[in-house]
Structure formats: C-alpha cells, structure tokens
Amino acid sequence: MSPRLRHLTTLENLPRETIERLLDRAEALRDACAHGTRKLDVLAGRTVLNLFFEPSTRTRTSFELAARRLGADVVNFDIGLSSTSKGEELFDTLHTLEAMHLDAIIVRHKQSGTPDELVRHAMSGVSVINAGDGNRAHPTQGLLDALTIRQHRPDLENLRVVICGDIRHSRVARSDINALSALGVKEIRLCGPAELMPDADEVSKGSRHDDFDEAIEGADAVIMLRLQKERMASIELPDEAAYFAHYGLDRRRLARAAPGCLVMHPGPINRGIEIASDVADGAQSRILEQVGNGVFVRMAVLNEVLAR
Amino acid sequence: MSPRLRHLTTLENLPRETIERLLDRAEALRDACAHGTRKLDVLAGRTVLNLFFEPSTRTRTSFELAARRLGADVVNFDIGLSSTSKGEELFDTLHTLEAMHLDAIIVRHKQSGTPDELVRHAMSGVSVINAGDGNRAHPTQGLLDALTIRQHRPDLENLRVVICGDIRHSRVARSDINALSALGVKEIRLCGPAELMPDADEVSKGSRHDDFDEAIEGADAVIMLRLQKERMASIELPDEAAYFAHYGLDRRRLARAAPGCLVMHPGPINRGIEIASDVADGAQSRILEQVGNGVFVRMAVLNEVLAR
Amino acid sequence: MSPRLRHLTTLENLPRETIERLLDRAEALRDACAHGTRKLDVLAGRTVLNLFFEPSTRTRTSFELAARRLGADVVNFDIGLSSTSKGEELFDTLHTLEAMHLDAIIVRHKQSGTPDELVRHAMSGVSVINAGDGNRAHPTQGLLDALTIRQHRPDLENLRVVICGDIRHSRVARSDINALSALGVKEIRLCGPAELMPDADEVSKGSRHDDFDEAIEGADAVIMLRLQKERMASIELPDEAAYFAHYGLDRRRLARAAPGCLVMHPGPINRGIEIASDVADGAQSRILEQVGNGVFVRMAVLNEVLAR
Incomplete structure (x- = not known):
C-alpha cells in the first residue's frame, strides 16, 4: 500500500x-x-x-x-x-x-x-x-474531476478527455492532467488559443490543438476552463463573442463529441463566454456533480x- | 393542522x-x-x-x-x-x-x-x-414582533397597534401588518409623512395617518421604524430635528397612548431621530425583548x- | 481563596x-x-x-x-x-x-x-x-507572558525582566508590568527612547532606561515590543535602521543579558526593526511558546x- x-x-x-x-x-x-x-x-x-x-x-x-x-x-x-x-x-x-x-x-x-x-x-x-x-x-479539483469522470466512465484507459480554454494560467488544468494521466486515461487533448497554451517544457503531457472542433471530435469528457475576463484586454484576446465562437462549448460543437460526452467546468461559469447556457444546464452537464x-x-x- | x-x-x-x-x-x-x-x-x-x-x-x-x-x-x-x-x-x-x-x-x-x-x-x-x-x-421580524405583543397583550382582537415612520421602504412594516392582521388584531394604524407612506394599492390594510399625535391616541403598542438617514436628503425630508418633532416618539406623545402601551423598534435605533432616549430605555420599552x-x-x- | x-x-x-x-x-x-x-x-x-x-x-x-x-x-x-x-x-x-x-x-x-x-x-x-x-x-497577554516566564524561571522573586520599545502606547507593557509585579518579580526595567516612555505618574512601577545596553545587563527575560511603523514618522522617531541600532535586540546585545535570558515578543515581529532575525529564531526565543x-x-x- x-x-x-x-x-x-x-x-x-x-x-x-x-x-x-x-x-x-x-x-x-x-x-x-x-x-x-x-x-x-x-x-x-x-x-x-x-x-x-x-x-x-x-x-x-x-x-x-x-x-x-x-x-x-x-x-x-x-x-x-x-x-x-x-x-x-x-x-x-x-x-x-x-x-x-x-x-x-x-x-x-x-x-x-x-x-x-x-x-x-x-x-x-x-x-x-x-x-x-x-x-x-489545485489538487482537490483534480481529484474531484477525476472522480466525476470515473463515476460515469469507469473504463478510464479507453477515454479521450479534452481540456479547453486558458490552460496557460490554469492550476485546474495542471491538476486534471496529473490526475487523469496517473489514472491511465487514454488521451488528453489540450485546446486553446496559442497565447493561452502553456509552454511545452512546462506541461509536457497531452496533445495540443487550436481548433476546438477538431479537438472535441469523439471526446468522452470535455472540461471547460473559466476565462478570466480581466485577462482578455491585457493579452490581446479577441472579444468575448469571438472567443465564444472559437472556443466556446455550444450544442453544435458538443454534437461532435462521443455520445453522452460529459460536460464539466470548475465554476463559476461565464455563460456565453466559455460555455452556452443550454449546454451548462443540459442533460450532459456534470458541473453540479463536480x-x-x-x-x-x-x-x-x-x-x-x-x-x- | x-x-x-x-x-x-x-x-x-x-x-x-x-x-x-x-x-x-x-x-x-x-x-x-x-x-x-x-x-x-x-x-x-x-x-x-x-x-x-x-x-x-x-x-x-x-x-x-x-x-x-x-x-x-x-x-x-x-x-x-x-x-x-x-x-x-x-x-x-x-x-x-x-x-x-x-x-x-x-x-x-x-x-x-x-x-x-x-x-x-x-x-x-x-x-x-x-x-x-x-x-x-422580513418574516421572522414580523413573527418576533407579533410574539412580543402577544406575550404582553394576549387579547389581540382588542388591540390597537401603530406603526410609525418610513413605511414605504420598510419590509418590517409589511411583515408586521401581515402577522398582526392574520392574528386578528383589532386595528392597525400606519403613520408617517406622505412621501414615506406606501401606495394604497400595494399596502391595503391599516388606516393611514399623517398626524402622529392623533395616530397614537389610545394605542396598545407602537412600532417605530428606523429612519434611513441617507434617505432624508434624497427625498426632501425635513431635517432630523423637524422629523423628530413630527414623527418621533417622546414621553409627551407616549402619554397619549393607552396606559402601558408597548414601545417597539426593530433596531438599531437612531436616538433623537425616531425615538427619544428616555422612551427607548424606559419601562415600557420592549426593544430588547424583541x-x-x-x-x-x-x-x-x-x-x-x-x-x- | x-x-x-x-x-x-x-x-x-x-x-x-x-x-x-x-x-x-x-x-x-x-x-x-x-x-x-x-x-x-x-x-x-x-x-x-x-x-x-x-x-x-x-x-x-x-x-x-x-x-x-x-x-x-x-x-x-x-x-x-x-x-x-x-x-x-x-x-x-x-x-x-x-x-x-x-x-x-x-x-x-x-x-x-x-x-x-x-x-x-x-x-x-x-x-x-x-x-x-x-x-x-491586554490582560490575557500579560498572563501568557507571565506564564511563559514562570515556566522557565519559577523563582520569580529573583528575576530581572526588561521591557523594551514603545512602552508609551503599549497595552501589552502595562499588563505585563501588572502581572509581573503582582507575582513579585524582583526588578522590572523599562527601556525606550524618551518620546516612547509613558508618563511617570501613569506608569509608576519599574526603573527607566534609555540605554538598552545598560538596561539588558544581567536580565533574565527581555520582552521586545512591536514598533508601529506608522508611528515613526509622526513623532519624529529615527528611521528604522537607527531605531534598531539603539533599541533592537541582536546577538551582541543579548550576550549582555544573563545566560539563557528568555527572548519574548507579543508578535507579529518586525524583523530587523525591533529584533534581529537570528535572535527571533534562536535557541533563547520563547516567542512561539508565548x-x-x-x-x-x-x-x-x-x-x-x-x-x-
């Protein structure tokens, strides 16, 4: 032991x-x-x-x-x-x-x-x-995310998990990556605009994507990260609507994931910025279970x- | 039940x-x-x-x-x-x-x-x-006021209760009116300057008075409301001394009420604005019992x- | 009793x-x-x-x-x-x-x-x-200081205790003086710059010193007081370095005290202003026991x- x-x-x-x-x-x-x-x-x-x-x-x-x-x-x-x-x-x-x-x-x-x-x-x-x-x-967040996924998809070694958003500044993302890779998750995909992706030598696990449509393809769980609104101005991010268009999770995009794909978010959510309201409140949302x-x-x- | x-x-x-x-x-x-x-x-x-x-x-x-x-x-x-x-x-x-x-x-x-x-x-x-x-x-305030009155004057159906002050903005007044009328109190008198009285279609119970001397006549309990000082300027209220002269509870005025009239206030009190110190601290005060x-x-x- | x-x-x-x-x-x-x-x-x-x-x-x-x-x-x-x-x-x-x-x-x-x-x-x-x-x-501080001293030096009637710093504004000093004199401590020495000493008719116990080297001579315990940094400008105190040179507790000065002299401070400490880091963290420090x-x-x- x-x-x-x-x-x-x-x-x-x-x-x-x-x-x-x-x-x-x-x-x-x-x-x-x-x-x-x-x-x-x-x-x-x-x-x-x-x-x-x-x-x-x-x-x-x-x-x-x-x-x-x-x-x-x-x-x-x-x-x-x-x-x-x-x-x-x-x-x-x-x-x-x-x-x-x-x-x-x-x-x-x-x-x-x-x-x-x-x-x-x-x-x-x-x-x-x-x-x-x-x-x-944020180790307890990493654990609770892993618990939520394991509860619904116990066959972790077959899972594809997407983490999308401001990964660069996210302790949640780092702890999620640690937990999920330790548990043997098949594939971790990191997705976000280039300026919000971590340096490769600092975060070495996971494949990297800047096209969310591509990243979510066939995913079993997608973890959306909270966008710090105050960051958008300072690092020349597109405005909220443009961000949502590229990296927001809406129904159309969720349909590209595997059936029943778990929708997750550490909260509090920014509706209409990183996630559409109907998806946050929808049948696949595990946000409150988290x-x-x-x-x-x-x-x-x-x-x-x-x-x- | x-x-x-x-x-x-x-x-x-x-x-x-x-x-x-x-x-x-x-x-x-x-x-x-x-x-x-x-x-x-x-x-x-x-x-x-x-x-x-x-x-x-x-x-x-x-x-x-x-x-x-x-x-x-x-x-x-x-x-x-x-x-x-x-x-x-x-x-x-x-x-x-x-x-x-x-x-x-x-x-x-x-x-x-x-x-x-x-x-x-x-x-x-x-x-x-x-x-x-x-x-x-403010339902628990309404209940505690009713409890305080009932404790001293169990014959509620014979009671006259005055509520005086800024009734328009007072959730306490509304919950008091609801509690006391449900319990069958004989008469509820609302008293205050016209600009601090609620619209009649919104608060329909109780008689309305702008002369406190008249309203308190023979009352068994008088509930003084806290005046929000910051409101006095904005809605052209008279200054504090003038307000107290018209709507403050002092000994002279209390003497017009029924003997042993209960003196009540949800607190915190503004001494010398809505209530005189000697009345707030006097034998008839139930403020701390509240x-x-x-x-x-x-x-x-x-x-x-x-x-x- | x-x-x-x-x-x-x-x-x-x-x-x-x-x-x-x-x-x-x-x-x-x-x-x-x-x-x-x-x-x-x-x-x-x-x-x-x-x-x-x-x-x-x-x-x-x-x-x-x-x-x-x-x-x-x-x-x-x-x-x-x-x-x-x-x-x-x-x-x-x-x-x-x-x-x-x-x-x-x-x-x-x-x-x-x-x-x-x-x-x-x-x-x-x-x-x-x-x-x-x-x-x-600050009576519980006075008691805890007395307890800390008594624990290490039960023979209180033979002890010399120094209190050093801004005694004028210190409730800790006053309660310490009360506790220690009630318990029969042999000698209480108050030390600080003249402008931070209390009036003699207000604090009558204890000998008064403005030379810390002299005051600490042979002391069994030294209680350093926190200097309120914001006070230094207003009452024309010397700057922090000068204050430390005159009234700070460092190793050289501590060596003048009796062997094993207890080093005390009510906290939080200003390192390098009233006490040197190596003394605050040293073997004689009782600050955390306090x-x-x-x-x-x-x-x-x-x-x-x-x-x-």
Missing part, C-alpha cells in the same frame, strides 16, 4: 494507488451520505484552519463543510486580501498558527509553490492542504492526512 | 394557524431557555448557510445563534457586498450551494422577491428562509422547515 | 492569588493537551462572541480556539472596522447582544476603558473579557468567568 499522505500540495508524482485510494474513499463517503449519514466524528477534537490569501468563497465553503462533516472544528483566518504575505512574514504566520496547535492548514495563495514552502518550513506535525496556488496546482464530489473528495483528503 | 412549511419567504397569505404554531413553538423554546436549556440537538448534522447580499450583523448573528442552539452547523457564505448577484449568476450560486448538500439557506437581498426566486429555482430539498428582501418582507424573541422565533422557524 | 472573576478587563489590582490560579489552570490545560486531550466540554452549550472593533486575526483566532476547545460555541460579530462605535451606539450593541443570551463577550477597542464601560452598562450576567483596549490593558500559552491562558480565563 502506498504510504499515507501527510500533506497534499500537488498531484504531480502521486502514485496511481494513492489517487485511487482517495477516490475510493470519497465514493464511500458519497454512498454513506446518500444513505442518510450527515456527519461523522472521525476528526472530532481536530482543528482545521482556512488560510486564504486569495478570495474564494466556494472552495473555502467546500473545505469548511468537508471538515465539519468529519467532526472537526474549522477556523477561518481572514488574511487581509490586499496583503501580499510572503517570505519571512508568511512563515511567521505559519509558525504562529502551528503554535496554536492546529491539525491542518488549508492554504490558497496566488504565488505558485507557497504550499510546499509551508511544508518545508512547518515545525510541528501540521498538515498542509493546497486549495490552489498560482497557476500550479461541486458535490468536491465536498466528498475534500473529506477524503482531510481524513487521509489527519486520521490517526 | 396547517401543512408544515418547507420555506419561509413571506407571511403574506400564511394561515393564522401556521403563525400561531410558530409563535407557540418560539414561546416553548423561550420557556425551556428560562429553565436552563441552552442547546438542543434536534438539528444535529444539519447545515444552515447564511447568504447575505446586504450586510446585517445583527440579523445574521441571531440566525446563527438560533441554528447552533438547535445543534445545526452554520456556514457564513460571504458574498462580496458590492456584488449585485442576480439572475443566472444568483441561480448558479444557489445550485452550487445546493450541490454541497445544505439543508437551509438564509438569504438577505436588496431586491424584493429574491427568496421566492430561489425557491422556484431550487433543485434539491433545500429550505429557503428570507432574512429580508428589498422593501417586501431581540431575545428574535432568536426563539428563528429557532422555531428553522425547526419548522428542517425537522423531519 | 480570592473570589472567582466574572469579568477580566485588566490585571491592575488583581490579587496575586487570582493571577496564580489562572496561571496554574493554564498550566494544567497545557499538560492535558500534551497528554493528548484535544477538547473538553466544560463550556458545552455556552456561547462566546468576539466583538473586535480593531482588526486582530491572531488574537481573535486564539480566543476562538480557546473557547471551542472548552466546548463553547463561538460567534464572530464583524463590526465594520471603520466604525467608531462608542457611547450610546456601543451600549445599544452591547444590550442587543445580551438580549441574545450570550455568555461572554470578548472585546477589542481602540478606546482605553471600553471593556469597563461595557461591564458597567451590562444588564445581564454576560462576562466581558478584554482582548485589548487602547494603550491600557503563542501556545496564549491559547491555554485564554482557556483558563474563559473557564474562570464562565464555569458554574
């Missing part, structure tokens, strides 16, 4: 067995919930702290619910979001929190690599869970790093 | 029996608390979320305390208060929260009708409780919509 | 016996925690509210953790931090919170004396705990004022 994780900062290099253990546990928690279990007490007496340097009500709430449903206490440590806490100041905050005898710190930071720096500087047994760092990793799986995956991760 | 409520968005059209059931339950909870009961576990394992698009620390705290005292978990979902979340964006937020398996959403929004829109768009069994929408409804009843009423409502 | 405290607003005039009882209890809690006790239920069903008019994530979190580890519920009442709530408005807030049946209010306010005003105006049995008021008192003791001291205080 692969060793128990003490931290989760990235899915990169995680053995397939570890990822599968987390997904299996999330699935078991989902089943228990479906049968009426609302709350467990496996983490009773443990304290989890949300340390968000970037605002994210959705992800923070998902972690908070996950921790409470395992019986843990949750404290939100509200960093002034203008604060660019880094270096010594960041580590002093870490050590102060550790001194208060916390069990886990869930961190989001705009600087890639911050969660690993916290792991390196931690002095106590505190567990660090990455809730998103820069454009590098949200539900997010809570179970985070419960599984908290249980993994904190259970004795 | 009137059917159990699944949501509470307004008191309009609620049967008297339902309102009385909620008040009776609140009263039973108040009695239990007076005898030392601090916490129940009837909602253990349930999760309640505060979704406040308008800031209101008092009301949010009251709901939070109510939920916790029933054993529920409470999550505060901090919407950026500048956000004007509406339409699709609002419903996407709703669906995201539903997907996290919440049991109740307590919502405050500046747009009238938002809670009902959430009910209409809800896809799961989540309960929606209105904590105030626009100028339309606050206490607020917690019990909210416990009763949460119990109503969430208990199995 | 000295009577049980119902409030804790200052350490001034507290009998030595009371302070020792609180420190002993904090120590017992620390021992229990070291042996694996994570959570008690002595305050189950009680509700504690954080009322912070000045932002302080660290102190608020410490109190929140302390209350939860005793089984209490905690509510954060988020006062708009621009609000200068005072006078009637402040007392109305107090009475509103009391009406919601809270057990304790933990208050921080920039105005000295506010916690005592709350005690005077409280109408119910609510306990008030001061989490820092103006430059007057943070840990903070939680235990706050548990002891909450237990003192709330236990039946």
Whole structure:
C-alpha cells in the first residue's frame, strides 16, 4: 500500500494507488451520505484552519463543510486580501498558527509553490492542504474531476478527455492532467488559443490543438476552463463573442463529441463566454456533480492526512 | 393542522394557524431557555448557510445563534457586498450551494422577491428562509414582533397597534401588518409623512395617518421604524430635528397612548431621530425583548422547515 | 481563596492569588493537551462572541480556539472596522447582544476603558473579557507572558525582566508590568527612547532606561515590543535602521543579558526593526511558546468567568 499522505500540495508524482485510494474513499463517503449519514466524528477534537490569501468563497465553503462533516472544528483566518504575505512574514504566520496547535492548514495563495514552502518550513506535525496556488496546482479539483469522470466512465484507459480554454494560467488544468494521466486515461487533448497554451517544457503531457472542433471530435469528457475576463484586454484576446465562437462549448460543437460526452467546468461559469447556457444546464452537464464530489473528495483528503 | 412549511419567504397569505404554531413553538423554546436549556440537538448534522447580499450583523448573528442552539452547523457564505448577484449568476450560486448538500439557506437581498426566486429555482430539498428582501418582507421580524405583543397583550382582537415612520421602504412594516392582521388584531394604524407612506394599492390594510399625535391616541403598542438617514436628503425630508418633532416618539406623545402601551423598534435605533432616549430605555420599552424573541422565533422557524 | 472573576478587563489590582490560579489552570490545560486531550466540554452549550472593533486575526483566532476547545460555541460579530462605535451606539450593541443570551463577550477597542464601560452598562450576567483596549490593558497577554516566564524561571522573586520599545502606547507593557509585579518579580526595567516612555505618574512601577545596553545587563527575560511603523514618522522617531541600532535586540546585545535570558515578543515581529532575525529564531526565543500559552491562558480565563 502506498504510504499515507501527510500533506497534499500537488498531484504531480502521486502514485496511481494513492489517487485511487482517495477516490475510493470519497465514493464511500458519497454512498454513506446518500444513505442518510450527515456527519461523522472521525476528526472530532481536530482543528482545521482556512488560510486564504486569495478570495474564494466556494472552495473555502467546500473545505469548511468537508471538515465539519468529519467532526472537526474549522477556523477561518481572514488574511487581509490586499496583503501580499510572503517570505519571512508568511512563515511567521505559519509558525504562529502551528503554535496554536492546529491539525491542518488549508492554504490558497496566488504565488505558485507557497504550499510546499509551508511544508518545508512547518515545525510541528501540521498538515498542509493546497486549495490552489498560482497557476500550479489545485489538487482537490483534480481529484474531484477525476472522480466525476470515473463515476460515469469507469473504463478510464479507453477515454479521450479534452481540456479547453486558458490552460496557460490554469492550476485546474495542471491538476486534471496529473490526475487523469496517473489514472491511465487514454488521451488528453489540450485546446486553446496559442497565447493561452502553456509552454511545452512546462506541461509536457497531452496533445495540443487550436481548433476546438477538431479537438472535441469523439471526446468522452470535455472540461471547460473559466476565462478570466480581466485577462482578455491585457493579452490581446479577441472579444468575448469571438472567443465564444472559437472556443466556446455550444450544442453544435458538443454534437461532435462521443455520445453522452460529459460536460464539466470548475465554476463559476461565464455563460456565453466559455460555455452556452443550454449546454451548462443540459442533460450532459456534470458541473453540479463536480461541486458535490468536491465536498466528498475534500473529506477524503482531510481524513487521509489527519486520521490517526 | 396547517401543512408544515418547507420555506419561509413571506407571511403574506400564511394561515393564522401556521403563525400561531410558530409563535407557540418560539414561546416553548423561550420557556425551556428560562429553565436552563441552552442547546438542543434536534438539528444535529444539519447545515444552515447564511447568504447575505446586504450586510446585517445583527440579523445574521441571531440566525446563527438560533441554528447552533438547535445543534445545526452554520456556514457564513460571504458574498462580496458590492456584488449585485442576480439572475443566472444568483441561480448558479444557489445550485452550487445546493450541490454541497445544505439543508437551509438564509438569504438577505436588496431586491424584493429574491427568496421566492430561489425557491422556484431550487433543485434539491433545500429550505429557503428570507432574512429580508428589498422593501417586501422580513418574516421572522414580523413573527418576533407579533410574539412580543402577544406575550404582553394576549387579547389581540382588542388591540390597537401603530406603526410609525418610513413605511414605504420598510419590509418590517409589511411583515408586521401581515402577522398582526392574520392574528386578528383589532386595528392597525400606519403613520408617517406622505412621501414615506406606501401606495394604497400595494399596502391595503391599516388606516393611514399623517398626524402622529392623533395616530397614537389610545394605542396598545407602537412600532417605530428606523429612519434611513441617507434617505432624508434624497427625498426632501425635513431635517432630523423637524422629523423628530413630527414623527418621533417622546414621553409627551407616549402619554397619549393607552396606559402601558408597548414601545417597539426593530433596531438599531437612531436616538433623537425616531425615538427619544428616555422612551427607548424606559419601562415600557420592549426593544430588547424583541431581540431575545428574535432568536426563539428563528429557532422555531428553522425547526419548522428542517425537522423531519 | 480570592473570589472567582466574572469579568477580566485588566490585571491592575488583581490579587496575586487570582493571577496564580489562572496561571496554574493554564498550566494544567497545557499538560492535558500534551497528554493528548484535544477538547473538553466544560463550556458545552455556552456561547462566546468576539466583538473586535480593531482588526486582530491572531488574537481573535486564539480566543476562538480557546473557547471551542472548552466546548463553547463561538460567534464572530464583524463590526465594520471603520466604525467608531462608542457611547450610546456601543451600549445599544452591547444590550442587543445580551438580549441574545450570550455568555461572554470578548472585546477589542481602540478606546482605553471600553471593556469597563461595557461591564458597567451590562444588564445581564454576560462576562466581558478584554482582548485589548487602547494603550491600557491586554490582560490575557500579560498572563501568557507571565506564564511563559514562570515556566522557565519559577523563582520569580529573583528575576530581572526588561521591557523594551514603545512602552508609551503599549497595552501589552502595562499588563505585563501588572502581572509581573503582582507575582513579585524582583526588578522590572523599562527601556525606550524618551518620546516612547509613558508618563511617570501613569506608569509608576519599574526603573527607566534609555540605554538598552545598560538596561539588558544581567536580565533574565527581555520582552521586545512591536514598533508601529506608522508611528515613526509622526513623532519624529529615527528611521528604522537607527531605531534598531539603539533599541533592537541582536546577538551582541543579548550576550549582555544573563545566560539563557528568555527572548519574548507579543508578535507579529518586525524583523530587523525591533529584533534581529537570528535572535527571533534562536535557541533563547520563547516567542512561539508565548503563542501556545496564549491559547491555554485564554482557556483558563474563559473557564474562570464562565464555569458554574
């Protein structure tokens, strides 16, 4: 058995067995919930702290619910979001929190690599869970996306998955690629305009496409990424309508995918920019299932790093 | 027996029996608390979320305390208060929260009708409780005001109640009128300057007065409304001193009411604008009892919509 | 036995016996925690509210953790931090919170004396705990500093303690002086530039020094205070480098103290301004122990004022 994780900062290099253990546990928690279990007490007496340097009500709430449903206490440590806490100041905050005898710190930071720096500087047994760092990793999102796909298409080694949009700046894309390739997905296709594609030496897995019609052909799942509207001006992107025409997911385009192709998005969605409303709300959309799986995956991760 | 409520968005059209059931339950909870009961576990394992698009620390705290005292978990979902979340964006937020398996959403929004829109768009069994929408409804305030009056003057069918101030913009006034008329209060008198009175076709119950001395004559309870100071300039109201002279509650005016007339206010009060300090703090003031009843009423409502 | 405290607003005039009882209890809690006790239920069903008019994530979190580890519920009442709530408005807030049946209010306010005003105006049995008021008192900081010193140097009547920095504006210094003199510490030395020393009639205990090299000679503990950077311009302080040269704690200076002299700081530290990094992180630093003791001291205080 692969060793128990003490931290989760990235899915990169995680053995397939570890990822599968987390997904299996999330699935078991989902089943228990479906049968009426609302709350467990496996983490009773443990304290989890949300340390968000970037605002994210959705992800923070998902972690908070996950921790409470395992019986843990949750404290939100509200960093002034203008604060660019880094270096010594960041580590002093870490050590102060550790001194208060916390069990886990869930961190989001705009600087890639911050969660690993916290792991390196931690002095106590505190567990660090990455809730998103820069454009590098969002491991629980990668896991929940993998869980959602596996639930509907368990034959992963036969699957074609498309990830479309601003891959260059997306930690979601990177964690998805890590999870799906570890699980042996047959084919990962990355699609987006050239200026939003990552450097090839940084993201080496997956085929690259700039024609979405071509990329989606025969796909079993398509993960649309959120376009940061504020980015469109700064890097000379086409306007929203032109972007949608080239890289938006609408019904016509979805029809080119395999029948029943899963439609996914990490949310919150920009309707009419990266995805058409009728597709987001349509029968093939798994977007809300992703949200539900997010809570179970985070419960599984908290249980993994904190259970004795 | 009137059917159990699944949501509470307004008191309009609620049967008297339902309102009385909620008040009776609140009263039973108040009695239990007076005898030392601090916490129940009837909602253990349930999760309640505060979704406040308008800031209101008092009301949010009251709901939070109510939920916790029933054993529920409470999550505060901090919407950026500048956000004007509406339409699709609002419903996407709703669906995201539903997907996290919440049991109740307590919502405050500046747009009238938002809670009902959430009910209409809800896809799961989540309960929606209105904590105030626009100028339309604040049902738990209406219930707590009715409870406070009933406690001191159980013979409601003989009572004269005055509501004075900015009725036009007041959701409190509307919910009070609904509660009190459903309970058979003899007479409701609405009093305020013409520009702060609601249109007659929108608020049809109650007699209308612009002379407060006349309106308060023989009253058994007087509910003073908070004047939004920022409104005084925009709609050419007289200045604060002139407003107080005409529509403020002072000792002289209170003496015109029936002996022991209850003095009420939803808070926070503007001393010297709508109410004199010595009246607000005087023997007839029920303002703090209202606050206490607020917690019990909210416990009763949460119990109503969430208990199995 | 000295009577049980119902409030804790200052350490001034507290009998030595009371302070020792609180420190002993904090120590017992620390021992229990070291042996694996994570959570008690002595305050189950009680509700504690954080009322912070000045932002302080660290102190608020410490109190929140302390209350939860005793089984209490905690509510954060988020006062708009621009609000200068005072006078009637402040007392109305107090009475509103009391009406919601809270057990304790933990208050921080920039105005000295506010916690005592709350005690005077409280109408119910609510306990008030001061989490820092103006430059007057920060009693739990005074207790945690005393606990940290006592733990390493139980022979208090033989100790020399230096407090260095902006004593004039420091509530920490005042509460430290109160705690340490009540416990019979042999010598308290206050050190800082003249413009940052308090008036002699206001702070009468302790010897006064403007030469840090002289003040630290033979000291058993040195408590460095945080310099408010924004203050340096306004009262014509030397720049940061000059301040550090005169009043910063570095290795050379620490060598003048007694062997094993405890290095303390209430945090957050300004590295290179009041303390050198290698000293803050060195073997003699007790800064993180102070943070840990903070939680235990706050548990002891909450237990003192709330236990039946």
